[in-house]
Amino acid sequence: MSLESLRRHLTFGNAVACLALFVALGGVGYAATRLPSNSVGNAQIRKDAVTSAKVKDGSLRAADFGAGQIPAGTPGPVGPRGAPGPQGEPGQRGDQGKEGIEGPRGPSDAYYAFHNPASVDEKKLTLAVPAGSYVVNGSMGISSDDTGEFASVLCFLSNTNIGSGDIGEAEQTIGPVASGVEYGQAIAQAAFSVEDGGGTIYFYCERFDGDAEVSLRRAQINAVRVGALHP
Secondary structure, rough: OOHHOOOOOOOHHHHHHHHHHHHHHHHHHHHHHHHOOOOOOOOOOOOOOOHHHHHOOOOOOOHOOOOOOOOOOOOOOOOOOOOOOOOOOOOOOOOOOOOOOOOOOOOOOOEEEEOOOOOOEEEEEEEOOOOEEEHHHHHHEEOOOOOOOOOOEEEEEEOOEEEEOEEEEEEEEEOOOOOOOEEEEEEEEEEEEEEEOOEEEEEEEEEEEEEEOEEEEEEEEEEEOOOOOOO
């Protein structure tokens, strides 16, 4: 077709139509081939456009879901018990506590009785004490000058109002004497309690065997009151 013939057929409408077609084709080609990186966002995606079918399986993580959107799974079985861990290091020793208040003085009173004059074959000494628990010691000096016979002396230690504990006793044998005078000592010990109202501790010695005449003297009782008796 000659240029003159083309000019006769070109009208304003034909020119506008061709221009519109060119712009349409050119815009689509640009969008398809020149889409910038990171240019698609929330504004370009229609509501409900992304469905489950368009999401790759396994591509989402727990952080992509809101709280409560993922249901909890069934609890698994309890695992085996682990081995005991190593023992920890010893802790530091704490500070020493403050000294406590001093308590009242305990019942540690002492009572005693002593009698020296001699008595033949038997002798008794007594000691009055208030109620309480006591540790008691009784002693008696024994002498003899019989060169042919012996004598055995038996002593008892107790009280007239005993509540608990036990009496004490002692035995001493003396003679025959080779020459001069022979001396000995009988010692008895006991621990007992005296009931309310108090009582009398007594220490009694007598000859129970043998024919030698013995002299008993220096009789003594020592009683110490204590807090309690423990068998």
